[in-house]
Amino acid sequence: MAVQQLLRGARLVTHSSSLTSATVTTTAIARVKAANAYSAISLYSTSGMPQSFSHPAHHSATTNPSSALSKIESAVCFSRHPLSSPPASNPSSIPGSSLKEQYWRNVKVWEHVTESEFTSYKWQVSNTIDRRDKLSKFLSDVLPSKIPPRRQRQQSRSVETTISRDAFLIDVLDGMKIAPMSVRLTPHILSVVNWADPFNDPICRQFLPLKSTMKPDHPALTLDSLHETDDSPVPGLVHRYPEKVLFLATSVCPVYCRFCTRSYAVGSNTESVTKNSMKPTRKRWEAMFEYISTNPQIQDVVVSGGDSYYLSPDHLRMIGERLLAMPNIKRFRFATKGLAVNPTRILDRSDGWTDNFIQLSEKGRSMGKQVAMHTHFNHPNEIAWVTEEAARFLFARGVTVRNQSVLLHGVNDDLDTMSKLIRKLADLNIQPYYVYQGDLVRGVEDLRTPLSVILDLEKRIRGTIAGFMMPSFVVDLPGGGGKRLATSFESYDESTGVSTWKAPGVTGDEAFEYYDPIRSESA
Numbered sequence: 153m154a155v156q157q158l159l160r161g162a163r164l165v166t167h168s169s170s171l172t173s174a175t176v177t178t179t180a181i182a183r184v185k186a187a188n189a190y191s192a193i194s195l196y197s198t199s200g201m202p203q204s205f206s207h208p209a210h211h212s213a214t215t216n217p218s219s220a221l222s223k224i225e226s227a228v229c230f231s232r233h234p235l236s237s238p239p240a241s242n243p244s245s246i247p248g249s250s251l252k253e254q255y256w257r258n259v260k261v262w263e264h265v266t267e268s269e270f271t272s273y274k275w276q277v278s279n280t281i282d283r284r285d286k287l288s289k290f291l292s293d294v295l296p297s298k299i300p301p302r303r304q305r306q307q308s309r310s311v312e313t314t315i316s317r318d319a320f321l322i323d324v325l326d327g328m329k330i331a332p333m334s335v336r337l338t339p340h341i342l343s344v345v346n347w348a349d350p351f352n353d354p355i356c357r358q359f360l361p362l363k364s365t366m367k368p369d370h371p372a373l374t375l376d377s378l379h380e381t382d383d384s385p386v387p388g389l390v391h392r393y394p395e396k397v398l399f400l401a402t403s404v405c406p407v408y409c410r411f412c413t414r415s416y417a418v419g420s421n422t423e424s425v426t427k428n429s430m431k432p433t434r435k436r437w438e439a440m441f442e443y444i445s446t447n448p449q450i451q452d453v454v455v456s457g458g459d460s461y462y463l464s465p466d467h468l469r470m471i472g473e474r475l476l477a478m479p480n481i482k483r484f485r486f487a488t489k490g491l492a493v494n495p496t497r498i499l500d501r502s503d504g505w506t507d508n509f510i511q512l513s514e515k516g517r518s519m520g521k522q523v524a525m526h527t528h529f530n531h532p533n534e535i536a537w538v539t540e541e542a543a544r545f546l547f548a549r550g551v552t553v554r555n556q557s558v559l560l561h562g563v564n565d566d567l568d569t570m571s572k573l574i575r576k577l578a579d580l581n582i583q584p585y586y587v588y589q590g591d592l593v594r595g596v597e598d599l600r601t602p603l604s605v606i607l608d609l610e611k612r613i614r615g616t617i618a619g620f621m622m623p624s625f626v627v628d629l630p631g632g633g634g635k636r637l638a639t640s641f642e643s644y645d646e647s648t649g650v651s652t653w654k655a656p657g658v659t660g661d662e663a664f665e666y667y668d669p670i671r672s673e674s675a
């Protein structure tokens with residue numbers, strides 16, 4: 153209540169301006185017109201697109217023997233959209249184009265890296281940026297001397313004053329002092345950032361903590377806002393839903409996201425947070441297996457962390473085999489951001505992780521059990537041709553892949569970007585499963601959006617794609633109520649930013665509250 157009272161006096165502003173207004177009609181003719189207008193807006197028009205869509209990495213198609221074939225593939229791919237026609241612009245300007253451009257060569261430090269080097273998993277790991285000194289050196293090498301400042305939507309470029317490279321570096325280092333997550337970035341993800349305009353790049357925004365863009369934390373925020381530790385009968389095993397558990401196998405990931413819900417445990421310690429780390433040890437896992445096998449109501453397991461990509465191939469196999477052998481377990485999924493941030497591992501035949509995953513998937517199928525991969529794309533620019541090939545590789549081998557996005561202000565909280573992301577995933581046979589409302593996490597208030605944004609997006613996107621490819625837009629309730637459809641709130645007062653919720657199947661009559669970010673008019 154104290155927080156509600158505190159909020160009542162606060163001026164809250166929603167981001168409805170980011171959503172294209174659509175004409176709602178009830179006649180068939182008007183619906184067709186609306187569909188055509190929607191198609192033009194959300195798929196191929198370049199007007200109003202985020203700056204990232206003119207990313208130089210997507211302009212410089214290299215001459216490649218496979219280009220002609222890729223262009224045909226691209227055309228076939230576009231012809232599948234019921235609302236679309238082939239793009240009039242150069243296909244290479246579309247993020248994730250099938251053209252096999254060597255996009256990493258746009259990053260100065262990798263301009264001589266060959267395709268075979270870049271697509272080697274070992275090369276990706278050994279060139280991952282995971283220390284402050286490496287990050288400073290990388291940024292010094294790739295940033296221009298003058299950097300455009302962060303723009304608000306609708307702001308014209310003409311009023312900009314640039315920021316020096318040194319000032320940007322200081323901004324990052326100052327942000328790292330406050331951020332709960334350390335920085336770790338793979339070459340793939342670093343290669344899809346537009347380093348000429350990092351303040352406005354939707355990928356950069358997810359990973360680099362910039363002090364100048366941060367907002368004060370919400371007063372209701374706690375480090376473990378979903379109360380996962382409270383719901384853990386065994387360290388590292390969260391049992392919240394009656395028949396499902398979350399198995400935190402490790403606390404390491406291929407990248408660290410600023411907005412990670414599990415910032416209390418994931419990644420190395422930062423200056424502001426000492427982690428409750430989940431080491432990948434057999435001893436810890438045995439206690440978790442014991443709990444699962446002795447609680448027959450548990451049928452479903454999410455193996456996460458951290459990230460399953462950072463399990464060795466042998467550990468991946470061992471965990472999968474143990475779960476398959478339990479009669480009570482009917483299905484499980486390995487959660488990994490790997491496909492989104494380091495897809496080379498899926499294609500690199502010298503690494504055994506993917507083969508072991510496919511074998512587990514096949515063995516599960518033969519036993520009538522589902523073994524799936526849950527991945528995490530947030531923006532269409534994350535999808536390059538390597539990603540597309542990796543996704544097709546998994547699909548051809550019968551692996552079920554689902555995606556869980558997080559709704560992030562300035563990244564994907566506009567209709568155009570979210571629609572494009574969902575369509576691209578669907579075209580790659582990655583099921584767009586969830587879009588999460590941003591959790592209350594330290595140091596990321598600039599990335600959260602009001603509940604009104606997710607409600608508006610859901611309303612506008614539903615009906616534009618097949619129902620089975622329509623993600624559930626959900627809120628993970630602070631305090632441990634679990635995931636609820638965003639539309640299922642009990643009450644929502646946009647003026648205070650407080651919404652109330654119940655989760656009868658999980659926590660009975662208990663009530664939960666979600667809080668919109670506190671915004672000023674200029675945010």
Ligand code: SF4
Pocket residue numbers: 404405406407408409411412413414418457458459489528
């Ligand atoms: S990959 Fe997932 S677990 Fe890892 S930092 Fe990002 S959100 Fe957190």
